[in-house]
Amino acid sequence: MAGRADLWYQNAVIYAVDVDAFQDSDGDGVGDFQGLISRLDYLNHLGVDCLWLLPFYPSPNRDNGYDVMDYYGVDPRHGTLGDFVEFLRAADERGIRVLVDLVANHTSDQHPWFQRARVDPDSTYRDYYVWSTDPPQPDPGRGSVFPGEAGAGRVWTYDTEAGAYYYHRFYEFQPDLNLYNPAVREEIRKVVSFWLRLGVAGFRIDAATLMIEEKRPGNGQPEDPHELLRELRAHARRHGGDVVLLAEADDDPSRLGEYFAGGEFDRGDRSRPGGGVDLLLNFYLDAHLFLALATGRAGPVERALATLPPPPDGSGWANFLRNYDELNLGRLHRAEQEQVYERFAPDAHARIYGRGIRRRLAPILDGDRDRIELALSLLFSMPGTPLLFYGDEIGMGEDLSLPGRTAVRTPMQWSDAENAGFSTAPASRLVRPVVDEGPFSYERVNVADEWADPASLLNFVEHLVGTRHETPAIGRVDPEVVQTDAPSVFAHCYEGSAETVAMAHEFAGEPRTVTLDVGPKDASPMGLLGVGELRTVEVGVEVDLGPYGYRWLRVGDG
Ligand code: NOJ
Numbered sequence: 423m424a425g426r427a428d429l430w431y432q433n434a435v436i437y438a439v440d441v442d443a444f445q446d447s448d449g450d451g452v453g454d455f456q457g458l459i460s461r462l463d464y465l466n467h468l469g470v471d472c473l474w475l476l477p478f479y480p481s482p483n484r485d486n487g488y489d490v491m492d493y494y495g496v497d498p499r500h501g502t503l504g505d506f507v508e509f510l511r512a513a514d515e516r517g518i519r520v521l522v523d524l525v526a527n528h529t530s531d532q533h534p535w536f537q538r539a540r541v542d543p544d545s546t547y548r549d550y551y552v553w554s555t556d557p558p559q560p561d562p563g564r565g566s567v568f569p570g571e572a573g574a575g576r577v578w579t580y581d582t583e584a585g586a587y588y589y590h591r592f593y594e595f596q597p598d599l600n601l602y603n604p605a606v607r608e609e610i611r612k613v614v615s616f617w618l619r620l621g622v623a624g625f626r627i628d629a630a631t632l633m634i635e636e637k638r639p640g641n642g643q644p645e646d647p648h649e650l651l652r653e654l655r656a657h658a659r660r661h662g663g664d665v666v667l668l669a670e671a672d673d674d675p676s677r678l679g680e681y682f683a684g685g686e687f688d689r690g691d692r693s694r695p696g697g698g699v700d701l702l703l704n705f706y707l708d709a710h711l712f713l714a715l716a717t718g719r720a721g722p723v724e725r726a727l728a729t730l731p732p733p734p735d736g737s738g739w740a741n742f743l744r745n746y747d748e749l750n751l752g753r754l755h756r757a758e759q760e761q762v763y764e765r766f767a768p769d770a771h772a773r774i775y776g777r778g779i780r781r782r783l784a785p786i787l788d789g790d791r792d793r794i795e796l797a798l799s800l801l802f803s804m805p806g807t808p809l810l811f812y813g814d815e816i817g818m819g820e821d822l823s824l825p826g827r828t829a830v831r832t833p834m835q836w837s838d839a840e841n842a843g844f845s846t847a848p849a850s851r852l853v854r855p856v857v858d859e860g861p862f863s864y865e866r867v868n869v870a871d872e873w874a875d876p877a878s879l880l881n882f883v884e885h886l887v888g889t890r891h892e893t894p895a896i897g898r899v900d901p902e903v904v905q906t907d908a909p910s911v912f913a914h915c916y917e918g919s920a921e922t923v924a925m926a927h928e929f930a931g932e933p934r935t936v937t938l939d940v941g942p943k944d945a946s947p948m949g950l951l952g953v954g955e956l957r958t959v960e961v962g963v964e965v966d967l968g969p970y971g972y973r974w975l976r977v978g979d980g
Contacts, residue, residue: 428898429664429700429736430471430519430664431472431664431666431668431700431701431738431807431897432738432806432807432894432897432898433807433890433891433894433897433898434471434472434519434807434897435469435470435471435472435802435807435808435809435810435887435890435891436470436471436472436473436474436521436668436740436807436808436809436810437465437468437470437472437473437474437809437810437812438473438474438476438742438745438746438809438810438811438812439458439473439474439475439476439812440453440476440486440746440812440831441453441454441455441457441458441475441476441478441500442454442478442487442499442500442853443812443831443832443833443834443844443853443854444457444458444461444812444833444834444844445457445458445460445461445834445836445844445845446844446845446846446847446853447460449845449846449847450499450845450847450851451845451847451848451851451852451853452499452500452845452853453500453833453834453844453845453853454499454500454501454505455478455496455500455501455505455506455508455509456501456505458509459505459508459509459512461836462509462512462513462516462518463516464869465516465518466516466517466518467884468815468880468883468884468887469884469887469888469891470518470810470887471517471518471519472518472519472520472521472623473513473518473519473520473521474521474522474523474626474668474809475520475521475522475523476523476746477490477522477523477525478496478497478500478506478522479491479492479493479495479496479497479525480492480495480496480497480498481497481530482530482532482595483497483499484530484573484593484595485592485593485595485596486746486827486828486831487523488523488525488592488596488628489528489529489530489531489532489593489595489596490525490529490530490533491529491530491532491533491534492533493609493613493616494613494616506620507620507621510620510621510622511621514621519623519624520621520622520623521622521623521624521625521626521666521668522617522622522625522626523625523626523628524610524613524614524625524626524627524628525628525629526599526601526610526613526627526628526633527591527592527598527599527601527628527629527632527633528590528591528592528596528597528598528599528629529596529597529599530595530596531594531595531596531597532595535547535550535551536550536551536597539551539584540581540583540584541583541584543584546605549600549603549605550599550600550603550605550606550609551588551589551597551598551599551600552588552589552597552598552600552637552638553584553586553587553588553589554578554586554587554589555585555586555587557578557587557589560577564577564591564635565577566591566592567591567592567632568592568593568775569775569776570775570776571593571775571826573593573594573595574592574593574594576594577589577590577591578590579594589637591629591632592629598632598637599637600637601633601637601650602637602638602644607650607653610654611654611657614654614657614658615657615661618658618661618662618665619661623664623665623666624658624665624666624667624668624700625658625666625667625668626668626669626670627651627654627667627668627669627670627699628670629670630651630669630670630671630681630697630699631670631671631672631673633650633651634647634648634650634651634697635647645692645694646687646694647680647687647694648680648681648685648687648694648695648696648697648698649694651667651669651681651697651698651699652683652695652696652697652698653698654667654698655667655683655697655698655699655700656698666700666701667683667698667699667700667701668699668700668701668702668703668740669681669697669699669701669702669703670703671699671702671703671705672703672705672706672750672752672753674753675706675729675730675731675753676731678702678706678730678731679696679731679732679733680696680697681696681697681699681702682696682697682699682700682702682733682734682737683696683697683698683699683700683734683736683737684696684734684735684736684737685697685731685733685734685737696734699737700736700737700738701737701738701739701740701806701807702733702737702738702739702740703739703740703742703809704730704739704740704741704742704804704806705750705753706726706729706730706753707723707726707727707730707739707741707804708741708742708743708749708750709726709749709750709751709752709753709754709762710722710723710725710726710754711723711726711743711797711800711801711804712743712749712751712762712766712786713754713758713761713762714800714912714929715766715787715793715796715797715929716761716762716764716765716766717761717765717929718910718929718930718931719909719910719929719930720908720909720910720911720912720913720927720929721909722758723800723912724903724912727805727901727903727914728903732900733806738805738806738807738897739804739805739806739807740806740807740808740809741801741804741805741806741807741808741809742801742808742809742810742811743783743797743798743801743811743814744782744783744786744811744814744830745809745811746811746827746830746831747778747827748774748775748777748778748779748780748827749766749778749779749780749781749786750777750778751763751777751778751779752777752778759777762779763779766779766781766786766787767779767781767786769822771822772822774826774827780820780822780826780827780829780830781820781822781829781830782811782813782814782818782819782820782830783797783811783814783817784814784817784818784819784862784867785819785820785862789817789819789861789862790970791879792931792968792969792970793970794817794879795879795882795970795972796927796928796929796970796971796972798882798883798886799886799925799927799951799952799972799974800912800927800972802886802887802889802890802896803896803914803925803927803972803974804896804901805896805897805899805900805901805916806896806897807897808890810883811830812834813832813834813835815879815880815883816835816867816868816869816872816878816879816880817862817867817879818832818834818835818857818862818867819857819860819861819862819863819867820832820857820862821854821855821857824854824855828854831854832854832855832856832857833845833852833853833854833856834869835856835857835864835867835868835869836868836869836870837864837868837869837870837871838864838865838868838870838871841856842856842857842858842864842868843864843868843869843870844856885951886951889950889951889974892950893916893923893950893974893976895916895918895921895923896916896923899916899917899918900916901914901915901916902914902915902916902917904924904926904938904939904940905939906926906936906937906938907936908928908934908936910928910929910930910932910934911926911927911928911929911934911936911967912926912927912929913925913926913927913936913938915938915940915941917940917941918978920978921941921976921977921978922940922941922942922976922977922978923950923974923975923976923977924938924940924941924963924974924975924976924977925972925973925974925975926938926965926967926971926972926973927967927971927972928967928968928969928970928971928972929970930969931969931970932969933966933967933968933969933971934966934967934971935964935965935966935967936964936965936967937959937961937962937963937964937965938962938963938964938965939961939962940962940963940977941962941963941977941978942977942978943958943960943961943962945958945977945978946958946977947963947975947976947977948975948976948977949973949974949975950974950975950976951972951973951974952967952971952972952973952974953968953971953973954966954967954968954971954973956973956975963975963977
């Protein structure tokens with residue numbers, strides 16, 4: 423029960439926005455910053471405090487913008503740098519902070535650095551990338567990140583102009599930067615300074631695990647792998663003490679603690695300070711939350727929380743259910759993966775890369791409102807900072823006829839007007855088609871209808887966001903699992919000095935009454951979220967849970 427520092431991101435709700443799919447303001451079919459500005463009041467009403475913007479930089483856009491060709495600009499499809507600054511100011515006026523993606527593991531092959539590197543072996547840019555005339559076989563586990571996709575599959579690609587192979591862990595059009603070249607590190611520091619000076623609150627660090635790997639495969643692990651992100655954080659913090667680095671690191675749980683600022687790298691005979699990460703995207707927990715939902719058992723959540731390292735003071739987890747990539751089950755045992763696939767993606771077409779599911783939250787849970795609320799309540803109750811993926815607050819679905827991960831990246835559904843109110847362009851010109859068929863079509867699932875309906879999912883999520891803000895212990899105190907005699911119920915609590923907050927979630931769809939041994943025994947409990955009677959009994963609080971029920975309660979001075 424460690425008390426933690428009081429930092430803004432520990433009591434924030436983060437919302438992930440893909441600018442190109444959010445709101446188009448000029449009728450060209452692509453979302454833009456003016457469109458996003460016009461929707462800030464919506465986000466403010468919802469109560470989110472922080473937006474994470476997926477890459478919006480100039481890009482050939484062959485990997486949803488994760489192929490950057492200019493780190494200092496805005497892709498003309500989304501507007502201008504001036505529009506971006508106006509957006510930052512408008513967000514700031516509403517108290518909304520902004521994180522931007524830092525894609526520093528690789529560039530686009532169209533980046534001028536790579537173009538110079540290819541044609542001129544003597545150029546300073548040659549050593550910005552990783553070359554070989556005789557590439558080694560990749561080590562096990564270090565093959566392509568996107569097995570089976572065109573443009574991926576291998577990690578070395580021959581460039582006829584350069585007369586050599588270049589290294590890339592993602593697609594062949596995303597050459598890895600040589601992050602062990604001090605000149606490259608200097609470039610990245612400049613990029614970080616640039617966006618911080620404009621006013622962003624921090625960065626979501628793309629592919630952090632790959633960034634800290636040895637970039638000359640075969641040379642073994644670098645002496646001090648976390649130095650890079652540690653230095654980057656120190657640099658970023660010179661611009662402001664509350665700058666946050668949120669990293670994508672889908673690593674083995676035994677290594678995750680290393681990434682945190684204040685963490686420790688301790689392997690074999692080597693011991694070094696840890697990394698520079700304030701918040702770490704919690705992929706491991708995510709897979710286990712879905713395993714619990716699929717099996718109707720609480721055990722997987724308990725196991726995940728017991729396995730994950732406790733973050734050092736000031737650091738924490740960014741928890742999520744779905745994002746714009748696949749739901750990655752790779753860290754579950756094979757038999758467990760099968761259980762999740764069978765329940766949530768019985769159609770092989772909904773699976774991807776042999777490790778994931780390319781569906782959104784609501785359809786995964788059959789659009790079942792009780793289970794969607796259960797999943798969201800569980801997410802918001804997990805230790806750390808909750809992160810919502812745009813559209814999940816209204817229960818949007820996916821379009822499996824779109825290729826690969828694009829299935830979950832369809833435009834935001836604002837209303838039942840043409841193109842879901844996303845754009846006035848002809849449907850054929852939209853960046854991606856809107857979902858216009860079936861139970862998740864924009865005519866049935868949209869913001870306008872849901873705001874008008876007090877019983878809607880959107881109104882529930884707004885309430886959930888508010889409740890999470892009123893429960894800051896979730897981001898600052900280590901949780902304790904509370905034992906119950908029901909294997910389908912996961913219960914946990916956060917014990918603060920004056921009060922205890924406890925939660926219970928039922929996964930099997932069966933009504934249950936559980937007794938939670940929490941809080942001072944003479945205090946009467948106060949319900950915070952969910953329905954059902956609460957009774958003070960000798961050993962604690964008795965809680966009635968309906969099928970897929972959830973309950974948050976406060977015991978103590980609250
Ligand atoms: C991770 C991102 O989440 C994914 O969408 C992208 O394709 C890769 N990094 C490459 O940048």
